[in-house]
Amino acid sequence: xxxxxxxxxxxxxxxxxxxxxxxxxxxxxxxxxxxxxxxxxxxxxxxxxxxxxxxxxxxxxxxxxxxxxxxxxxxxxxxxxxxxxxxxxxxxxxxxxxxxxxxxxxxxxxxxxxxxxxxxxxxxxxxxxxxxxxxxxxxxxxxxxxxxxxxxxxxxxxxxxxxxxxxxxxxxxxxxxxxxxxxxxxxxxxxxxxxxxxxxxxxxxxxxxxxxxxxxxxxxxxxxxxxxxxxxxxxxxxxxxxxxxxxxxxxxxx
Amino acid sequence: xxxxxxxxxxxxxxxxxxxxxxxxxxxxxxxxxxxxxxxxxxxxxxxxxxxxxxxxxxxxxxxxxxxxxxxxxxxxxxxxxxxxxxxxxxxxxxxxxxxxxxxxxxxxxxxxxxxxxxxxxxxxxxxxxxxxxxxxxxxxxxxxxxxxxxxxxxxxxxxxxxxxxxxxxxxxxxxxxxxxxxxxxxxxxxxxxxxxxxxxxxxxxxxxxxxxxxxxxxxxxxxxxxxxxxxxxxxxxxxxxxxxxxxxxxxxxxxxxxxxxxxxxxxxxxxxxxxxxxxxxxxxxxxxxxxxxxxxxxxxxxxxxxxxxxxxxxxxxxxxxxxxxxxxxxxxxxxxxxxxxxxxxxxxxxxxxxxxxxxxxxxxxxxxxxxxxxxxxxxxxxxxxxxxxxxxxxxxxxxxxxxxxxxxxxxxxxxxxxxxxxxxxxxxxxxxxxxxxxxxxxxxxxxxxxxxxxxxxxxxxxxxxxxxxxxxxxxxxxxxxxxxxxxxxxxxxxxxxxxxxxxxxxxxxxxxxxxxxxxxxxxxxxxxxxxxxxxxxxxxxxxxxxxxxxxxxxxxxxxxxxxxxxxxxxxxxxxxxxxxxxxxxxxx
Numbered sequence: 029x030x031x032x033x034x035x036x037x038x039x040x041x042x043x044x045x046x047x048x049x050x051x052x053x054x055x056x057x058x059x060x061x062x063x064x065x066x067x068x069x070x071x072x073x074x075x076x077x078x079x080x081x082x083x084x085x086x087x088x089x090x091x092x093x094x095x096x097x098x099x100x101x102x103x104x105x106x107x108x109x110x111x112x113x114x115x116x117x118x119x120x121x122x123x124x125x126x127x128x129x130x131x132x133x134x135x136x137x138x139x140x141x142x143x144x145x146x147x148x149x150x151x152x153x154x155x156x157x158x159x160x161x162x163x164x165x166x167x168x169x170x171x172x173x174x175x176x177x178x179x180x181x182x183x184x185x186x187x188x189x190x191x192x193x194x195x196x197x198x199x200x201x202x203x204x205x206x207x208x209x210x211x212x213x214x215x216x217x218x219x220x221x222x223x224x225x226x227x228x229x230x231x232x233x234x235x236x237x238x239x240x241x242x243x244x245x246x247x248x249x250x251x252x253x254x255x256x257x258x259x260x261x262x263x264x265x266x267x268x269x270x271x272x273x274x275x276x277x278x279x280x281x282x
Numbered sequence: 283x284x285x286x287x288x289x290x291x292x293x294x295x296x297x298x299x300x301x302x303x304x305x306x307x308x309x310x311x312x313x314x315x316x317x318x319x320x321x322x323x324x325x326x327x328x329x330x331x332x333x334x335x336x337x338x339x340x341x342x343x344x345x346x347x348x349x350x351x352x353x354x355x356x357x358x359x360x361x362x363x364x365x366x367x368x369x370x371x372x373x374x375x376x377x378x379x380x381x382x383x384x385x386x387x388x389x390x391x392x393x394x395x396x397x398x399x400x401x402x403x404x405x406x407x408x409x410x411x412x413x414x415x416x417x418x419x420x421x422x423x424x425x426x427x428x429x430x431x432x433x434x435x436x437x438x439x440x441x442x443x444x445x446x447x448x449x450x451x452x453x454x455x456x457x458x459x460x461x462x463x464x465x466x467x468x469x470x471x472x473x474x475x476x477x478x479x480x481x482x483x484x485x486x487x488x489x490x491x492x493x494x495x496x497x498x499x500x501x502x503x504x505x506x507x508x509x510x511x512x513x514x515x516x517x518x519x520x521x522x523x524x525x526x527x528x529x530x531x532x533x534x535x536x537x538x539x540x541x542x543x544x545x546x547x548x549x550x551x552x553x554x555x556x557x558x559x560x561x562x563x564x565x566x567x568x569x570x571x572x573x574x575x576x577x578x579x580x581x582x583x584x585x586x587x588x589x590x591x592x593x594x595x596x597x598x599x600x601x602x603x604x605x606x607x608x609x610x611x612x613x614x615x616x617x618x619x620x621x622x623x624x625x626x627x628x629x630x631x632x633x634x635x636x637x638x639x640x641x642x643x644x645x646x647x648x649x650x651x652x653x654x655x656x657x658x659x660x661x662x663x664x665x666x667x668x669x670x671x672x673x674x675x676x677x678x679x680x681x682x683x684x685x686x687x688x689x690x691x692x693x694x695x696x697x698x699x700x701x702x703x704x705x706x707x708x709x710x711x712x713x714x715x716x717x718x719x720x721x722x723x724x725x726x727x728x729x730x731x732x733x734x735x736x737x738x739x740x741x742x743x744x745x746x747x748x749x750x751x752x753x754x755x756x757x758x759x760x761x762x763x764x765x766x767x768x769x770x771x772x773x774x775x776x777x778x779x780x781x782x783x784x785x786x787x788x789x790x791x792x793x794x795x796x797x798x799x800x801x802x803x804x805x806x807x808x809x810x811x812x813x814x815x816x817x818x819x820x821x822x823x824x825x826x827x828x829x830x831x832x833x834x835x836x837x838x839x840x841x842x843x844x845x846x847x848x849x850x851x852x853x854x855x856x857x858x859x860x861x862x863x864x865x866x867x868x869x870x
Contacts, residue, residue, distance in 0.1 A: 056790065089795070095786050102326070104620060106419075106422060107323075108322060109319075147791055147792040148792075166431055179390070182388075184391075192384050192423065193422075225382075
């Protein structure tokens, strides 16, 4: 008498076996591994066609080893919690379908690179957010506050649409070879965050931000490796945004 | 143990929490605690828009919005609160725009608006364009904008701090009516270290969001485990109208991932296996843009009468194929990508399989219009506030209209932030902490740690799965005495098994295993409240539909349910505030 959907889409497809090879580290140590020791661990589980890497990690955590640590929340690619290095590429675990990853081979899951690993797939996000804060990611205006909304044409709004999509997952920044090796570089996300305001017709703080980006730790460190654009789970053209910022710095015109 | 002292402590950093923090931190020393990072909050998953009668694209006014909100809530809405919500909506949207929120724009450069379910012109004449939006990522933009403003204002965040206990100076249940009970602070567990922190504060605001993980098929995040509601309940405070849970019509079939009502606002049509636009039969005037409870029921009804689609005939179709791809890309880019990513369906050319998904708790911690928490029908808890989904003001009544929740968090988050700061400034000292303030949490955590390695221990995941399954089976869109009684019995058995639950991770650092066990306890408590309220409400109203009592019964049930916990769960009722809208039959 009650009507509920019993996984109709998934129910049709036979389940398949998949092996995950997970990079693990327990800062307190385990019975087999020392504190802070990094090691690989393999688990094989049954998966369905609609299952994502996050589902597989949950199966392991929930049914095999509860100590496996990773962050996640929304599970559909909008909260930015579960960026990981999956088969050597940064992706969101909740947006990566197992069936798209060649389940014949073990799927390699590692923490994102360039930030200190805290436990298993969890890294210290604080340096990443600190870079974001540094570019003053908020609207700056002068003069009296208008009574109604500030006007902005659809074309002006479109100008910075791409970079408003950022969910601060760090997939771009932690895919950047310069970020890995250069402890000073802001990383692509901070430039994306700045771009969103620099090209917003309402904002008057562009040159403050551009000055920060023009700094030695800023935009000139980018070597256009395009890793960031490939890594972005929101499809933001990160490299393009960076080059637009570079262009403004070169020409002095927004 | 570490002790922190603040004027105001805000629990939760989603829309309501950060909107409150922006007000409170201007006025008083404020800490904002979140079990995630602020930008991970589920406000960011909201898609379609935020309602406000701006009249930017067509004639509209706050009174029409108020009427729609009350009618949409099936007359369980407190009408004074709805008036505030709709009157303050306009400034709430304009405030966000001034903070930098990138709304979609009209040709003249104003905030653009679109249609949404249950929002009408002149008391139901036709759908009205009231939803202010930013493509189908309005919640994302609100969350990001509020976070950006918090950075600007240097709001002090405690990230990945799980608040797990609420400290009051007296037991709110045994303290006689009329006597004062005050908040003293909260106790939090720090994920990174396992350390327990006590926060003493003159004011505390709960803005902890929803509890969708009570159900299996849900649009809610894994972290939406109703912590704030359950903590308040376990501290002796009542929960209001918890039997009213919104099932959003268009979840991706089998997965529950939300596809915004904006899809229908932009012209999308629901069809059954015969290709019929079945909403014409259920809501002849506004059809697919009827309120969510009616659409969800209509869909479930199509399925059970055999007109469902797919090999198991267990979903219906959301058809966007008649819309221009460019229009879809401009207005609905994210949800169409969800359909492609998760179901492999191309919405340009194929209709998308959808089915109702547990989405939103209309009920929650009872508050007045200043956000002050009530400990019974009349007495406030001094210094304690709640706002957003975890609260029940009640502006949503028995069924929330789409786009009214992003509005709610902004209007009542702001109000709670101001009220909490003003209370703190007018209060000389916070209430004394109880002796051994963190004792209860420490004992709980230690007991769970001691379960590591216990042979035959119950699995967290298994108990949770069974809870979610019984709730989907027995307390979803259609309910009756038998199904709810079955859910009640299942929950009682699961609560017993929960006592024997065992965890794997004994560690101090990032012990998410331990926290999932604690969250499961919250889910079990809340599921029980949902089901008890639903059993006692022998009528159908809004999101609560009883097949054995299929009509609304204003004489006996136009009143709020108040559930109290403790040794023995107890039900009481609270009158609905009526200003000028008399209940009438709900037709669309």
